[in-house]
Amino acid sequence: xxxxxxxxxxxxxxxxxxxxxxxxxxxxxxxxxxxxxxxxxxxxxxxxxxxxxxxxxxxxxxxxxxxxxxxxxxxxxxxxxxxxxxxxxxxxxxxxxxxxxxxxxxxxxxxxxxxxxxxxxxxxxxxxxxxxxxxxxxxxxxxxxxxxxxxxxxxxxxxxxxxxxxxxxxxxxxxxxxxxxxxxxxxxxxxxxxxxxxxxxxxxxxxxxxxxxxxxxxxxxxxxxxxxxxxxxxxxxxxxxxxxxxxxxxxxxxxxxxxxxxxxxxxxxxxxxxxxxxxxxxxxxxxxxxxxx
Amino acid sequence: xxxxxxxxxxxxxxxxxxxxxxxxxxxxxxxxxxxxxxxxxxxxxxxxxxxxxxxxxxxxxxxxxxxxxxxxxxxxxxxxxxxxxxxxxxxxxxxxxxxxxxxxxxxxxxxxxxxxxxxxxxxxxxxxxxxxxxxxxxxxxxxxxxxxxxxxxxxxxxxxxxxxxxxxxxxxxxxxxxxxxxxxxxxxxxxxxxxxxxxxxxxxxxxxxxxxxxxxxxxxxxxxxxxxxxxxx
Amino acid sequence: xxxxxxxxxxxxxxxxxxxxxxxxxxxxxxxxxxxxxxxxxxxxxxxxxxxxxxxxxxxxxxxxxxxxxxxxxxxxxxxxxxxxxxxxxxxxxxxxxxxxxxxxxxxxxx
Numbered sequence: 001x002x003x004x005x006x007x008x009x010x011x012x013x014x015x016x017x018x019x020x021x022x023x024x025x026x027x028x029x030x031x032x033x034x035x036x037x038x039x040x041x042x043x044x045x046x047x048x049x050x051x052x053x054x055x056x057x058x059x060x061x062x063x064x065x066x067x068x069x070x071x072x073x074x075x076x077x078x079x080x081x082x083x084x085x086x087x088x089x090x091x092x093x094x095x096x097x098x099x100x101x102x103x104x105x106x107x108x109x110x111x112x113x114x115x116x117x118x119x120x121x122x123x124x125x126x127x128x129x130x131x132x133x134x135x136x137x138x139x140x141x142x143x144x145x146x147x148x149x150x151x152x153x154x155x156x157x158x159x160x161x162x163x164x165x166x167x168x169x170x171x172x173x174x175x176x177x178x179x180x181x182x183x184x185x186x187x188x189x190x191x192x193x194x195x196x197x198x199x200x201x202x203x204x205x206x207x208x209x210x211x212x213x214x215x216x217x218x219x220x221x222x223x224x225x226x227x228x229x230x231x232x233x234x235x236x237x238x239x240x241x242x243x244x245x246x247x248x249x250x251x252x253x254x255x256x257x258x259x260x261x262x263x264x265x266x267x268x269x270x271x272x273x274x275x276x277x278x279x280x281x282x283x284x285x286x287x288x289x290x291x292x293x
Numbered sequence: 294x295x296x297x298x299x300x301x302x303x304x305x306x307x308x309x310x311x312x313x314x315x316x317x318x319x320x321x322x323x324x325x326x327x328x329x330x331x332x333x334x335x336x337x338x339x340x341x342x343x344x345x346x347x348x349x350x351x352x353x354x355x356x357x358x359x360x361x362x363x364x365x366x367x368x369x370x371x372x373x374x375x376x377x378x379x380x381x382x383x384x385x386x387x388x389x390x391x392x393x394x395x396x397x398x399x400x401x402x403x404x405x406x407x408x409x410x411x412x413x414x415x416x417x418x419x420x421x422x423x424x425x426x427x428x429x430x431x432x433x434x435x436x437x438x439x440x441x442x443x444x445x446x447x448x449x450x451x452x453x454x455x456x457x458x459x460x461x462x463x464x465x466x467x468x469x470x471x472x473x474x475x476x477x478x479x480x481x482x483x484x485x486x487x488x489x490x491x492x493x494x495x496x497x498x499x500x501x502x503x504x505x506x507x508x509x510x511x512x513x514x515x516x517x518x519x520x521x522x523x524x525x526x
Numbered sequence: 527x528x529x530x531x532x533x534x535x536x537x538x539x540x541x542x543x544x545x546x547x548x549x550x551x552x553x554x555x556x557x558x559x560x561x562x563x564x565x566x567x568x569x570x571x572x573x574x575x576x577x578x579x580x581x582x583x584x585x586x587x588x589x590x591x592x593x594x595x596x597x598x599x600x601x602x603x604x605x606x607x608x609x610x611x612x613x614x615x616x617x618x619x620x621x622x623x624x625x626x627x628x629x630x631x632x633x634x635x636x
Contacts, residue, residue, distance in 0.1 A: 041534055042582060043534060044580075047554075052522065070557040070558075078514055082514065086520070110437060113437050115463050115474060120418060121422035124422075126500070149414075153388045153391065153418055157388050170384060171383045172379065174376075177376060185375065239352055242392075243348060246341070246345055250345065250381060
């Protein structure tokens with residue numbers, strides 16, 4: 001087992017894709033870097049924190065991007081975002097079997113503020129174009145930094161999400177919520193609470209990710225291979241179904257007094273998960289078996 | 294600007310829009326044609342509930358009123374910062390709203406965004422920024438995050454961020470910067486009805502923002518980098 | 527450490543002598559994170575070894591010089607361009623990354 005979380009973005013690409021198949025566009029030697037970081041005294045990365053290119057996965061042509069979580073928390077800046085948009089637009093033209101996004105990001109790169117916000121939005125629109133064209137977009141989430149902010153929205157625009165139990169998928173980070181509404185609202189240092197609220201097991205049980213794997217590069221590879229064929233273009237019927245699911249979930253805890261109780265366990269119970277309180281202790285395999293839908 | 298004053302200027306005093314908490318909606322008549330209006334007010338935090346309320350109207354418009362234009366009126370402080378919303382998957386609810394708006398666009402509905410007061414971050418990504426194009430009133434402001442929170446996350450001092458917000462287009466919240474960067478297509482000044490008329494008639498349906506940012510000089514690299522990826526061997 | 531930095535510091539070093547590195551595909555090791563750095567090696571025309579460092583940790587020029595001197599002594603390579611983006615790595619980490627980068631140059635040059 002090789003820990004996906006402990007790998008760098010480039011290590012993930014080397015180990016997950018077919019050996020030696022990754023061909024990078026705008027590699028580090030081309031020095032396509034951030035125009036905004038130097039003014040803040042922050043060093044830039046030669047690839048602006050994301051590697052994009054083409055490869056094969058189980059012999060099939062895929063386009064792939066991998067975000068480096070250790071650089072600026074994987075935050076999306078002007079150039080980083082444009083590399084992702086370029087990858088998506090190229091997919092529309094060249095029609096690979098799938099687009100893979102190895103996502104690890106805090107969302108908008110705050111050091112690039114306005115440019116980063118617009119960039120994330122452009123990535124979202126480009127991804128939706130690829131999806132509408134019938135090319136499946138697969139997002140893999142398993143890095144230590146998780147997939148947050150605008151990238152948490154972008155991820156949910158994809159056809160398919162694979163998460164490990166180590167991974168997290170959400171909008172706002174616990175620190176921001178704690179800073180805004182206090183430690184009683186969200187104790188960001190309570191790791192168990194953070195993972196019950198945003199981690200892979202929780203997202204699997206609620207259906208917010210489509211596959212749950214161990215923190216193992218080979219497991220991510222297998223799950224990505226399995227997902228390649230599944231394009232799910234949006235239709236009014238599909239969106240109505242999603243709307244009904246989210247509405248039902250919104251009301252799942254309405255009649256329950258959740259004061260001083262574990263809301264995650266209550267939600268899992270409301271969703272029909274047996275023995276909800278045991279979930280955090282269970283193995284990934286056991287949690288996988290719990291999902292009823 | 295107060296939403297009612299804005300809507301009255303656009304659609305007259307009998308516009309028929311209603312306010313339900315922070316949520317605005319209505320079917321208005323503009324130049325003799327119905328337009329669906331969806332919006333938020335009171336600098337609304339967008340949680341799961343409000344994201345779904347907006348999506349509901351978009352989906353109803355797609356199924357019941359094919360081709361009807363949709364106007365998004367934006368005044369938000371961004372996503373709701375609550376653990377309960379994260380537990381319930383607010384990112385998923387926001388993606389659902391974004392996907393609904395995106396489907397409406399693909400089905401031929403013109404979707405226009407207008408920031409009439411403020412817009413932040415997640416509350417903006419799945420409203421104005423996913424429309425065909427976003428416009429703004431001149432005094433509106435758009436931000437990623439408030440400075441104190443930004444200072445905590447970036448470890449940059451508040452004083453430095455404040456100074457940058459005054460002088461640096463990448464950080465300044467004034468919508469003029471967003472126009473220069475291509476994020477906002479244009480500002481609406483003076484005759485708002487004329488502005489809306491023009492937007493409905495001439496807003497492009499493909500994403501021109503990177504090109505606009507390059508042409509206007511506010512975001513010089515994005516379009517070129519996209520093209521480089523397209524051209525790379 | 528100084529307070530609010532006025533920007534990045536750029537340091538340039540050059541060395542002569544050594545074995546030609548030959549032709550090789552650019553190598554990148556490391557990541558620009560706190561206490562870390564990325565090192566890129568590329569073949570270069572000429573007989574020298576040119577090093578450029580961009581760092582957020584200002585004021586450590588003499589230490590970088592010493593680290594680079596040691597590096598060139600361990601791996602005297604000619605026709606080499608070394609480019610570094612640094613966010614406050616210790617000399618030990620810098621030396622480690624440089625050695626890791628050299629090890630990755632294809633063609634097996636030591």
